[in-house]
Amino acid sequence: MATATVRTFRGHALPRVVQALRQARRYPLVPVALLTLLLVIPALLAPVVAPYDPLKGSLAKRLKPPVWQDGGSIEYPLGTDKLGRDILSRLIYGARVSLMVSLVAIVVGGAIGTGLGLVSGYFGGRTDALLMRLVDISLSLPTILLALVLVAAVGPSFATVITVLVVLLWARYARLVRAETLSIKERDFIARARVAGASHVRIMTRYIFPNVVNSLIVLATLQVGYVILLESALSFLGAGLPRPLPAWGLMIADGRELIVTAWWVSMFPGLAIMLTVLALNLLGDWLRDHLDPKLRHV
Amino acid sequence: MQRYIVRRAFQSVLAIWVMSLVVFGLARVTGNPLDVMLPLEAGPEDYERVSKHWGLDKPLYIQYLIFLGKALQGDFGTSWKWHGHSAMGLVWERLPATLQLAGFALFVSVVIALPIGVLSAVMKDTAWDTLAKIIALMGQSLPGFWLGIVLMWIFAVHLGWFPTSGRGGLEYMVLPAITLGWFQTAAIMRLVRSSMLEVLDSEFVKLTRIKGLSEWKVVWKHCLRNASIAPLTFFAIIAGVLMTGSVVTESVFSWPGTGLLVVDAVRARDFQVVQAVVIVFAGIFILTNLLVDILYAYLDPRIRYR
Numbered sequence: 001m002a003t004a005t006v007r008t009f010r011g012h013a014l015p016r017v018v019q020a021l022r023q024a025r026r027y028p029l030v031p032v033a034l035l036t037l038l039l040v041i042p043a044l045l046a047p048v049v050a051p052y053d054p055l056k057g058s059l060a061k062r063l064k065p066p067v068w069q070d071g072g073s074i075e076y077p078l079g080t081d082k083l084g085r086d087i088l089s090r091l092i093y094g095a096r097v098s099l100m101v102s103l104v105a106i107v108v109g110g111a112i113g114t115g116l117g118l119v120s121g122y123f124g125g126r127t128d129a130l131l132m133r134l135v136d137i138s139l140s141l142p143t144i145l146l147a148l149v150l151v152a153a154v155g156p157s158f159a160t161v162i163t164v165l166v167v168l169l170w171a172r173y174a175r176l177v178r179a180e181t182l183s184i185k186e187r188d189f190i191a192r193a194r195v196a197g198a199s200h201v202r203i204m205t206r207y208i209f210p211n212v213v214n215s216l217i218v219l220a221t222l223q224v225g226y227v228i229l230l231e232s233a234l235s236f237l238g239a240g241l242p243r244p245l246p247a248w249g250l251m252i253a254d255g256r257e258l259i260v261t262a263w264w265v266s267m268f269p270g271l272a273i274m275l276t277v278l279a280l281n282l283l284g285d286w287l288r289d290h291l292d293p294k295l296r297h298v
Numbered sequence: 299m300q301r302y303i304v305r306r307a308f309q310s311v312l313a314i315w316v317m318s319l320v321v322f323g324l325a326r327v328t329g330n331p332l333d334v335m336l337p338l339e340a341g342p343e344d345y346e347r348v349s350k351h352w353g354l355d356k357p358l359y360i361q362y363l364i365f366l367g368k369a370l371q372g373d374f375g376t377s378w379k380w381h382g383h384s385a386m387g388l389v390w391e392r393l394p395a396t397l398q399l400a401g402f403a404l405f406v407s408v409v410i411a412l413p414i415g416v417l418s419a420v421m422k423d424t425a426w427d428t429l430a431k432i433i434a435l436m437g438q439s440l441p442g443f444w445l446g447i448v449l450m451w452i453f454a455v456h457l458g459w460f461p462t463s464g465r466g467g468l469e470y471m472v473l474p475a476i477t478l479g480w481f482q483t484a485a486i487m488r489l490v491r492s493s494m495l496e497v498l499d500s501e502f503v504k505l506t507r508i509k510g511l512s513e514w515k516v517v518w519k520h521c522l523r524n525a526s527i528a529p530l531t532f533f534a535i536i537a538g539v540l541m542t543g544s545v546v547t548e549s550v551f552s553w554p555g556t557g558l559l560v561v562d563a564v565r566a567r568d569f570q571v572v573q574a575v576v577i578v579f580a581g582i583f584i585l586t587n588l589l590v591d592i593l594y595a596y597l598d599p600r601i602r603y604r
Contacts, residue, residue, distance in 0.1 A: 137313045142583045144542045145560075145576045146320065152564045152572040153324040229441055233546055236443045237561055252444050256550070259451050267451075270444030278439040 028286040034279035038272060042095035050086075054093040054246040057084030063262045079264040081254055087264065090246040091272055097247045098276070101158070102227040105165035106220050112166065113173025114216065118204045120174065121181025131174065138171040144234070151239040161240050165227055176219055180212045214291045221287050225280035232273055248273050302595055310588040317580040321573045322365050326358070337378060337567040344378075351375055369577060375570035379563065385574035389556060393578075395465060396548070396555030399478060400540045402471050407479035407486060412522075415490025419498060420517055430487060437484020442543055446477035446550035463552040478547040482536050493525040500524075541579055 042049060062084040065072040072079060078087040120131040147164040154160060184190065185208065193207050228248075234240030235249030243250060248269040255266025325335060332345050332354065349355065352375070353364040368374070374385040383391075418430035450473060454462040460473050497503065498521055506516045541557075548557035556575055563571035 133309065133312070136309055137316055141313060141317060142541060142576075142580050144545055145579050145583075148545075148560055148564050149321055149324055149572060149576050152567065152569050225439070229439075232441055233443060233542075236441075237545065237549060238565060249441075249443075252441075252447065256447060259447055260455050263451055266444065266447050270441060270448065273441050273444065274439050277441075278435065281435065281438050 028283050031279040031282040031286070034275055035283065038276050038279070039095050039099055042092040043099040046093050046096050050089040050092040052086040052089040054085065054090045055244055057081070057086070059084050063258070063265075065262070066264050078268050079262070081251070081265050082258060082262070087251075087268055090251060091248070091268060093246040094248045094251065094269065094272070095276075097241065097245055098228050098231065098273075101161060101165070101231050101241070102224050105162050105169060105227055105231075106223055108162065109166040109169030110173050110216065110220055113170035113175075114177050114209075114212070116170070117174040117177025118181055118208060118212075121178035122185055122200065122204055122208065124182075128178070132178070135171040135174050138167065141167075143168045143230070144237075144239075147234050147239050148237075156238065156240060156242045158241060161231060161234060164234070165230065168230075169223065169227070172219065172223075173216065176215055177212050180215060181208055184208050184211050218284065218288045218291055221280065222284035225277040225284065228273065228280070229277055299595065303592055306588060306591055306595075310584045313584045314577075314581055317577065317584075318366065318369060321576055322362055325569060325573070326361070335375075335569045340378070348375065374574035374577070377563075377568055377571050379566040379568040379571070385570040386578075388559060388571055389574050389578050392554065392556045392559045395553060396544050396557060399471060399474055399548070399553055399555060400544055403475040403479035403540065403543075404482065404536065406475050407483040410479075411483045411486035412490060415487040416494055416517065416522060416525075418487075419491045419494035422495065430491060434484045434488045437481050437487075440480065442477055442480060443546045443550050445480055446473070446547055449473045449477060450551070463550075465554050474547050474551045474553050477550065478540065478543045481539055481543065485536075490525060494521060497521045497525045541583055 057080060061076070061080050062082055064076045064080040064084075066079040066087075067074050067077045069079075076086050076088070078091070080086055081090070116131055120128045143164065146167065147160075150160055150164060181204075190203060190207055193203050198207070231240055232247065232249030232252070235247045236253045238253070240249060241247040251269040252266040252273075255262065255264075255269075258265050332348060335348055335352075336344055352368075353361055356364070372386045377383045377385050377388055380388060414430050414433070418427040421427055450462055453459050453473060460469050464470060498517075503516060503521060506520050511520075544555060545557035545561060547553065548555045549561045552558065556579070560572060560575040560579075562568075563575065
């Protein structure tokens with residue numbers, strides 16, 4: 001990242017405003033703003049900002065078009081679905097669902113992966129060989145198929161989706177943390193800690209773990225978008241979250257057969273997914289460049 | 299090299315085995331396997347038949363051996379939803395449609411991605427390059443199933459250029475192929491761009507220029523040939539994406555392939571068909587991964603010692 005210069009080539013000082021703008025460009029303002037608007041505010045304040053209950057609708061108000069089309073009204077700015085539920089409210093609660101699913105899956109998967117990665121890299125030997133084979137196998141399993149079998153067997157639910165995502169996610173964390181642990185454990189401060197009598201567990205949690213946190217944050221951020229895409233695809237196929245949860249993928253599925261008569265039902269949730277994932281990818285790229293440039297290939 | 303291939307092949311066999319355990323286990327750990335294998339409407343004679351077919355009155359390890367023995371012969375039981383069809387027969391019947399669509403999607407994405415990738419590397423930091431970056435970013439962020447619906451809405455419903463769904467001539471394949479190939483197009487383009495940039499910077503390219511070759515020949519012959527190794531190795535990931543994508547794309551466009559089959563089977567709780575599709579897809583996926591890894595190790599010796 002080039003440092004922003006305050007002076008031009010000829011040495012003239014730039015106006016304050018231009019300077020401020022240049023400073024601002026160094027931070028990921030657009031993605032952060034998008035995410036706040038699309039994900040954070042709706043997720044935290046859903047009951048406050050959503051005009052209606054996302055699960056209740058009135059059949060009298062079904063399939064109202066958005067406000068700018070003929071027949072639309074300001075009452076339902078983005079229209080209603082075939083059960084007369086307000087699309088805007090469902091989108092807002094949907095942000096909550098998406099965020100919750102991806103956070104739970106990434107925290108659980110990340111914790112399992114980090115723990116196993118630390119153990120694997122720190123102890124090495126047979127433990128390492130066994131765990132890394134497990135990682136290889138887990139990375140070569142076709143995810144969506146795993147999800148379909150699981151759903152065929154136990155039915156769609158929040159727990160099913162989380163299980164599938166965790167099975168998918170843990171291995172990448174394990175691989176990353178193991179690789180970092182391998183190099184960190186050779187450093188002097190680890191040897192000193194050992195001489196000072198620190199236990200294995202203490203060395204792993206207090207000495208090695210803090211040094212892998214940056215990489216973990218970058219990987220986790222890059223994965224939120226991916227997890228949101230995956231969850232919505234699973235929900236769309238009927239292999240993810242169950243109805244009538246206001247999940248974005250389910251909303252798109254609801255609008256699929258209505259595409260000729262009521263385009264807005266599936267168009268808005270799709271836009272929400274696209275913008276959210278786009279912002280998350282941009283933010284993740286920025287974090288990677290600033291916190292952990294060596295992760296470029298991830 | 300041989301050791302690497304053996305180790306890698308062993309790992310693939312393990313992965314397929316784990317998949318078979320998952321399929322076998324999921325049907326049995328959740329209480330009565332018959333409740334999983336048969337839908338609610340099934341009568342006593344169906345229970346009798348399925349129970350006998352899989353030896354469900356025997357101990358668990360015998361059941362697994364029966365399952366494994368039958369699976370190795372390609373016998374996954376008979377379908378519930380599609381009466382009179384064996385689960386495996388259905389998969390074979392539907393597979394050509396899936397492969398046709400996947401092949402066409404791959405062709406379309408390479409035809410689009412290659413020139414854009416090359417041009418954006420040659421004309422780095424121009425408007426053309428920015429366009430390529432935007433396409434790449436979109437490729438990562440657009441949900442494929444939604445793109446399919448949008449394409450259908452614009453080009454089939456409004457403009458009427460293509461049919462909305464089903465399988466027929468070439469015109470039926472265009473929209474599904476774009477939907478399915480969208481992610482790869484972006485990914486291949488990114489890879490081509492970055493490896494072209496690397497090659498354009500190398501010594502031998504300067505030599506070809508000094509020799510006085512035309513810019514066209516330098517770029518499209520000498521550089522592209524050297525820059526295509528990295529994208530080639532990407533095909534393992536593509537195999538996975540095409541498979542995942544085919545499930546989604548086929549269900550959007552009602553394309554009668556294996557992906558649609560498995561989604562319909564899940565909805566009808568036709569477990570026999572689900573397990574057949576899953577094992578076949580997993581097999582294809584894992585084998586492709588194996589082949590590409592071996593090819594990669596052959597092309598890039600550093601991999602073998604990882």
